[in-house]
Each structure stands twice: as structure tokens, then as C-alpha cells.
Amino acid sequence: MYTGTNASSRWFSYIGLGIGVLLLLCSVQMFINIQQLLKEGSIRKDGFDFVSITKNITNETMGQPEKNLFHADEIEAVKKQPFIAEVSPLLANDFRVQLSAGNVLPFSTDMFLEALDNDFIDTLPPNFTWKEGEQHIPIILSSDFFEIYNIFAPGQGLPQLSKETAMGIPVQIACYGRDNALTFSGRIVAFSDRVNSVLVPKNFLQWANKTFSQKDRQDASRLFLKLKDVNDPQLIRYLDAQHYVINRDKTLLGRNKIVLQGIFSGLGIFGLLVVILALMLFSFYLQLVVARSRQNLELLLTLGYSPAWLGKNVSNQFVPVYIFIVLTALICTQLMQWAFHRFIMFNRPELSSLINWIVLLLAGVLVLMAIVTNARLVKKLLYRLG
Amino acid sequence: MKLEIKNLLPVYFEEERKSTSEIWGKERSFSNGDLVNIVAPSGTGKTSLIHFLYKMRESYSGSILYDGQPLSQFSKEAIAALRKDHVSIILQDMRLFEEQTILENLEIKRQLNPYHPQERIIEMAKRLGVDHRLNALAKNCSYGEQQRAVIIRALLQPFGVLLMDEPFSHLDHANAQKAIDLILEETAGRKALVLFAELEKATGFPATHLYHL
Structure with a gap:
């Protein structure tokens, strides 16, 4: 044809x-x-993205902790946003904490503790609980912090540790109030890739804050967000407008x-x-x-x-x-x-x-x-x- | 097969034609076995009539019916089926595939709906005196040879109606008679209706009906 x-x-x-x-x-x-x-x-859990946000600390707000904290009404406002599935404030200690390895390692440092709703923790072992009166406190440590320890340990004459060994070492947690002090024994029960902090059970920190600090602090320095999509442009626009700072890596x-x-x-x-x-x-x-x-x-x-x-x-x-x-x-x-x-x-x-x-x-x-x-x-x- | 025409007139003809014609504007009905001779001098619409009956053109008023079915309502596929199984045609302007041989031209038609075996082509070609040209390209054949090929082509399929538009215009009297004899023999076998349009009354064609267009 x-x-x-x-x-x-x-x-x-x-x-x-x-x-x-x-x-x-x-x-x-x-x-x-x-x-x-x-x-x-x-890092995703059940198809969600988890990020933490802080307020942007500027020269104007420096030294005014109340301006750099999330207040209850602000937390409520964040919760109402449709692109945010859940919010958990990161509760911080409001008293002095000292961590030492007791007799095992000649290591002692001032420390901070934070607490978070269990839902937000990626590696939650069943023994991450505390009841009033218990001496023993489980700790979830950030993998990043542990890595940093292993970097500076040789310079300080301390041994480098594997995660398994670190979990076996008992630590002393000394809490100092204005006129009282208590020492608890702690043990690392898990490492978290998601939360950059030293986590203890929430009810312990609430109790400790009440016991060692007379102020009843409700405000959080950090908020942990559970998001449907960390790349949602609506979210990025909202956070920019509120001058909240999001974990850089993840938005990048x-x-x-x-x-x-x-x-x-x-x-x-x-x-x-x-x-x-x-x-x-x-x-x-x-x-x-x-x-x-x-x-x-x-x-x-x-x-x-x-x-x-x-x-x-x-x-x-x-x-x-x-x-x-x-x-x-x-x-x-x-x-x-x-x-x-x-x-x-x-x-x-x-x-x-x-x-x-x-x-x-x-x-x-x-x-x-x-x-x-x-x-x-x-x-x-x-x-x-x- | 029954063929009816009712009040038929080409749209480009004046109404007065109806009064002088025995076909235009009349009601006519033909059926199996009828041998219809339509005598039509030049310009009276002979080719138009054949084209209308084969649905090659539709520029007419009135209606054409095959077995009671109006031709105008036939779909493209139904028309193809009608041409394949029921209505065959010998066109005045022949229409062969010029780049194909005569035999290939005939095979293209025969294979569509084989009524005869291939040997019958050679027999018919022999009877009409074109068997020696079967392997020649159509474009290299004379009009007379082409016309005989077209006659054979029309006889290779089953049909109830055979339409012929000046089928022997390029043949001498003796060859025309041979062709008429072959056509009559083939149509008798099929009990078909033949509609034969010619300039003058055809000699040697035993018409059962004679009309002047």
C-alpha cells in the first residue's frame, strides 16, 4: 500500500x-x-513524620525564658492546625540534675532531663515506666548524644562504649532542690534516633519538678509534632509566620x-x-x-x-x-x-x-x-x- | 432478491423528466430471474441510476429498496456485506488495480467471498479470450481486455442482483455475445436479477423487461 x-x-x-x-x-x-x-x-512511624520545633531565639528575646517557651494557648493553637496530627510538649527539668556513673566510671556531668508522651517515642521498651517511690529510673538516650560521648571520651580518659555496654552501666541521677536532694539510680533502656534528648518517664519528671522546684511550670521549650507530611508547604508557611524553628535537616x-x-x-x-x-x-x-x-x-x-x-x-x-x-x-x-x-x-x-x-x-x-x-x-x- | 425503486429522480434533474421516463419518478419492482434491459441514450442518467442502486452516490430523491429495506438506511458495514454477498456490478469505467495483474485483480475479488474455485477464472478467461493476458498488468491491457476482466470479476461472487452499465462498450459484436452468454449462464445458476443499462436496445440479450430511461 x-x-x-x-x-x-x-x-x-x-x-x-x-x-x-x-x-x-x-x-x-x-x-x-x-x-x-x-x-x-x-524517620517515620506509622506513616507519620516527627519533628520538634522551638521558638526562634533572637537578640531581643535572649534572657527572657518566658518569651522563648510555648505557653498553653500557643500549644492549643498549634494543635488546631489541620496539617498537624498531634502535638506533645517536651517537658524539661526545672531543677539541677547531675549525672554520674558512680564507681564504674570516673564520669560526672551536669545534665538535663526531658519527658515526652510515649506515643512520640520511636523506640519504646515496655520497662520505660516509673511509679512514685521507685528508686530506679529508665532513660532513653539520643543516639546522637551517645555518639558525641564516644567522640570526647578518649580525650577525657574515659573508655569508648558500645550501646550494649552502655545499657548495662548503672548511672546515678542526683536531683537538687532548693533545700532537698535525692539520688536515683538510672539505666539506659533504649536509644532514640528521633528525639535529641535525655528522656525519662513523664510522670517522674512531673513529680520531680513539683518536688524539687516550687514553681509549677507548664510551659514547654520544645514541641514535638506528629505530621502527615513534613513537606507540606502549608506547614512550612505556618511555622515561618509564627517564627518557629523546625529541625533543619528534615525540611532541607x-x-x-x-x-x-x-x-x-x-x-x-x-x-x-x-x-x-x-x-x-x-x-x-x-x-x-x-x-x-x-x-x-x-x-x-x-x-x-x-x-x-x-x-x-x-x-x-x-x-x-x-x-x-x-x-x-x-x-x-x-x-x-x-x-x-x-x-x-x-x-x-x-x-x-x-x-x-x-x-x-x-x-x-x-x-x-x-x-x-x-x-x-x-x-x-x-x-x-x- | 427483490429490488424496488419508488419515485426515484437525481437531484440534478428537472421534475419534467418524470413524465418522459419509464424509470424516473415511477414505481418499479424487480425480482429473481428478471432480465431487465434499460435503454438510455447519453445524458439520461444511466450511470447515475446504476451508481444509486449500488449506493456509490446518494444524490437522489425517492427511494431504493432491497428486499423491502431502504438502501439509504444501510450502514457502511451493511453496504459492504450487500456488495460482498448479494449485489454485483460491472462498471462502465472498469476500475481495476492498475499495478496488479488481471489474475491478481480477479483473485482479490474471488477471495472476498469465493463462489467459484480459482480454476473457474481460467475457464471464464478462456471463453472470453483473455486467458493469455491473465498475468499482464491491468494498466498494460487494452480496454477490451480490461472490460472482459471486469465482467469475469463480477461473476466470481454470489449475487442475487447483477448491475451492468454499458458492459460491452469496448467489445466487438462477437466478443459481446460471448460475454452475454457467459453472464446468462452464471445468472441462471444463481437465479439472479440482471439490470442491464445500455445506449440502445441490446441485441442477443433476452430481456424480460424493457424500459426507456
């Missing part, structure tokens, strides 16, 4: 279609890669994610446009084919050939071409993903060397879309002839 007529326009549309499909598939795969990388990168990650996803969304949309453009070019080519074979097609219709059958025959000739193009693009995407995983991401376990099933599905949908639009066009052209 098409005896070498206008082969160049056909090849242009094939190549255009191939490039468009490749761009689209690669963008979707990269989009998925970013999702997977950043999902694994942030979030901001990077937004930029990267933006880039790949843009690339994906561009790929989709190229696909549409190529399909249009292809439809022009088909119209040309039909126009050039008009006489022959008309004669076939005159002889009694059915337009549906003829249309199917004409468009079926392009099915292997479409399958070949999309398959080639799929193989290129697979190669790209393999190289990305192997050479750029150094086989990180969050990613797979194989392309995602969504990309495979998309490739299938593209083939189907090309075939259907093609068949409809040819049928329409033939009906116009007959």
Missing part, C-alpha cells in the same frame, strides 16, 4: 515516539526512585524532594507532550498513506471489502512497530535504572535495579493507547472514503 512513499516522515514519527516514550518512562521511574529514597531517609530533605520531584514532573510532562506530538505526526503520516492509497482503498470498498476489516488490516500493520518502539524504550529505561542503581546509588537497598511495575504498566498503556488511537483514525478515514 505504501510503496516507499515519504519514508522520512514515517521514521521521524517513529523516532519522536521512541524519544517521548523513553523520556516519560525514565521520568516516572526517577520519580518513583526519589519517593523510595526519601521515604526511607526520613523535604525542600530537596520538592525540587527534585518538580524537575522530574516537568520532565515527565515534557515526555508526555513529545509522545502526543509524535502520535499526531504519526496520524498525519497515516492520513497521507490513506490519501495516497485512496483510489485503491475506494476500489476495495466498491468490491465489497468491509471498512472495519480494511481498517483493522491497515492499523494492524503498525502494531508490531508500536510494540517494538515501546519495548526499546522500556529496555533503555531498564538499563538506565540499572546504571543509576549500580553506579550512582551504589546498590542502595531502598532501590531496585529492576524498573518499577508502574513503569511496565505505563508502557503497556502507551502501546494500547497508540493502537487504539491509530485504529480509530484509520477507521474514520475509511468511512469517509466509502
Whole structure:
């Protein structure tokens, strides 16, 4: 039917279609890669993001602790925001605390203690409880703090410790009030990656604050937030407006994610446009084919050939071409993903060397879309002839 | 198959044509076995009539019915089925695939709905004296040879109606008679209706009905 007529326009549309499909598939795969990388990168519990916020301490508010604390009404206001799932104030000690390792290690330091609702703790062992009258206090220590200890320990003549050993060492917690003091024995029961603090059970700290400090302090210096999405632009705008400071690392990650996803969304949309453009070019080519074979097609219709059958025959000739193009693009995407995983991401376990099933599905949908639009066009052209 | 025409007139003809014609503006009904000869001098709408009956053009008023079904209501697919199984045609302007051989042209038609085996093509070509041209490209054949190929092509399918528009215009008298004999033989086998439009009254065609257009 098409005896070498206008082969160049056909090849242009094939190549255009191939490039468009490749761009689209690669963008979707990269989009998925970013999702997977950043999902694994942030600390999530039950699909939520946890961050702590403080007030921004400026030259004007320095030395005025009441201005740098969250008051009850402010905490209520934060709770009301729709993008914040839950809020827990970090309660701090309002008395002097000294920590020592007793006779085991010649180590003693002034310390602070904080308490948080149990829901917000990522590594909560069952023995993290305290009852009034108990001498023993469980402690959850920030992994970061523990790391810092191991860095300065050799310089201080102290031994470096593994987490297991540290959990076995009993510590003395001395609490000093204005006219009373008590020493408790403590033990590290867990390490937390999420909370940068020294955590004790909340009821203990409430009791201790009442016992050692006459003031009944309710305000919190830090708020711990449970968020549906740390990258929610609404959240970032709200915090900026209130002059609250959020954990930098996490928003940086979030901001990077937004930029990267933006880039790949843009690339994906561009790929989709190229696909549409190529399909249009292809439809022009088909119209040309039909126009050039008009006489022959008309004669076939005159002889009694059915337009549906003829249309199917004409468009079926392009099915292997479409399958070949999309398959080639799929193989290129697979190669790209393999190289990305192997050479750029150094086989990180969050990613797979194989392309995602969504990309495979998309490739299938593209083939189907090309075939259907093609068949409809040819049928329409033939009906116009007959 | 029953073919009826009711009050038919090309839209580009004046109403007065109805009074002088035995077809235009009249009600006519033809059925199986009828051999209808329509005599039509140039310009009386002979080719228009054949094209209307084959739904190649629809620029007419009135109606055409096949077995009681108005032709205007046939879908594109129904028309294809009608042409494949029930109505065959010999067109004045022949219409062959010029880049194909005569045999290929005939096979394209035969394979659509094989009524005869391939050997029958050769037999019919022999009877009409074109068997030696079967492997020649259509464009290299004379009008006479092309016309005989078109006649054979029309006879390769099953049909209840055969429409013929000046089918022997490029044939001498002897060859025309051979063609008429073959057509009559084939239509008799199918008990088909033949509608034969010619400039003058056809000699050698045993018409059962004769109309002046």
C-alpha cells in the first residue's frame, strides 16, 4: 500500500515516539526512585513524620525564658492546625540534675532531663515506666548524644562504649532542690534516633519538678509534632509566620524532594507532550498513506471489502512497530535504572535495579493507547472514503 | 432478491423528466430471474441510476429498496456485506488495480467471498479470450481486455442482483455475445436479477423487461 512513499516522515514519527516514550518512562521511574529514597531517609512511624520545633531565639528575646517557651494557648493553637496530627510538649527539668556513673566510671556531668508522651517515642521498651517511690529510673538516650560521648571520651580518659555496654552501666541521677536532694539510680533502656534528648518517664519528671522546684511550670521549650507530611508547604508557611524553628535537616530533605520531584514532573510532562506530538505526526503520516492509497482503498470498498476489516488490516500493520518502539524504550529505561542503581546509588537497598511495575504498566498503556488511537483514525478515514 | 425503486429522480434533474421516463419518478419492482434491459441514450442518467442502486452516490430523491429495506438506511458495514454477498456490478469505467495483474485483480475479488474455485477464472478467461493476458498488468491491457476482466470479476461472487452499465462498450459484436452468454449462464445458476443499462436496445440479450430511461 505504501510503496516507499515519504519514508522520512514515517521514521521521524517513529523516532519522536521512541524519544517521548523513553523520556516519560525514565521520568516516572526517577520519580518513583526519589519517593523510595526519601521515604526511607526520613524517620517515620506509622506513616507519620516527627519533628520538634522551638521558638526562634533572637537578640531581643535572649534572657527572657518566658518569651522563648510555648505557653498553653500557643500549644492549643498549634494543635488546631489541620496539617498537624498531634502535638506533645517536651517537658524539661526545672531543677539541677547531675549525672554520674558512680564507681564504674570516673564520669560526672551536669545534665538535663526531658519527658515526652510515649506515643512520640520511636523506640519504646515496655520497662520505660516509673511509679512514685521507685528508686530506679529508665532513660532513653539520643543516639546522637551517645555518639558525641564516644567522640570526647578518649580525650577525657574515659573508655569508648558500645550501646550494649552502655545499657548495662548503672548511672546515678542526683536531683537538687532548693533545700532537698535525692539520688536515683538510672539505666539506659533504649536509644532514640528521633528525639535529641535525655528522656525519662513523664510522670517522674512531673513529680520531680513539683518536688524539687516550687514553681509549677507548664510551659514547654520544645514541641514535638506528629505530621502527615513534613513537606507540606502549608506547614512550612505556618511555622515561618509564627517564627518557629523546625529541625533543619528534615525540611532541607523535604525542600530537596520538592525540587527534585518538580524537575522530574516537568520532565515527565515534557515526555508526555513529545509522545502526543509524535502520535499526531504519526496520524498525519497515516492520513497521507490513506490519501495516497485512496483510489485503491475506494476500489476495495466498491468490491465489497468491509471498512472495519480494511481498517483493522491497515492499523494492524503498525502494531508490531508500536510494540517494538515501546519495548526499546522500556529496555533503555531498564538499563538506565540499572546504571543509576549500580553506579550512582551504589546498590542502595531502598532501590531496585529492576524498573518499577508502574513503569511496565505505563508502557503497556502507551502501546494500547497508540493502537487504539491509530485504529480509530484509520477507521474514520475509511468511512469517509466509502 | 427483490429490488424496488419508488419515485426515484437525481437531484440534478428537472421534475419534467418524470413524465418522459419509464424509470424516473415511477414505481418499479424487480425480482429473481428478471432480465431487465434499460435503454438510455447519453445524458439520461444511466450511470447515475446504476451508481444509486449500488449506493456509490446518494444524490437522489425517492427511494431504493432491497428486499423491502431502504438502501439509504444501510450502514457502511451493511453496504459492504450487500456488495460482498448479494449485489454485483460491472462498471462502465472498469476500475481495476492498475499495478496488479488481471489474475491478481480477479483473485482479490474471488477471495472476498469465493463462489467459484480459482480454476473457474481460467475457464471464464478462456471463453472470453483473455486467458493469455491473465498475468499482464491491468494498466498494460487494452480496454477490451480490461472490460472482459471486469465482467469475469463480477461473476466470481454470489449475487442475487447483477448491475451492468454499458458492459460491452469496448467489445466487438462477437466478443459481446460471448460475454452475454457467459453472464446468462452464471445468472441462471444463481437465479439472479440482471439490470442491464445500455445506449440502445441490446441485441442477443433476452430481456424480460424493457424500459426507456
